[in-house]
Amino acid sequence: MARYNVLYFCTACRRIHPMGVSLPLEVGFLNTQTVSEAYSGKPLPSYVAMLVGSSVTCRETGKSFILEDINKLYLTPVLEPLSRDSKRA
DSSP, rough: OEEEEEEETTTTTSSSSEEEEEEEESOOOSEEEEEEHTTTTTTTOOOHHHTOHHHHHHHHOOOOEEEEOOOGEEEEEEEEEOTSSSSOO
16 A cells, blocks of 8 residues: 655645645555545545645745645655665666
8 A cells, every 4th residue: 555645735835835644545656646636536535535624834934724625735655765675676
């Protein structure tokens, strides 16, 4: 199962910031996608839907706001470093 960090589009500074939350997904992807794209055609889990309505603070301006649009939430893959035991090709 792949893990993805949740990012949000900040309305205060118009940049994307990490939310400090990660989510598991059964079907993985390599590029950043919106939550809507990642769950297209699948029911949105309640723990993902609950992210809308969360209060976040802009890291640049310090302004707080409520996440209101699921389309402004993004998932980006958590890349695991290779362990020493990994075989190299």
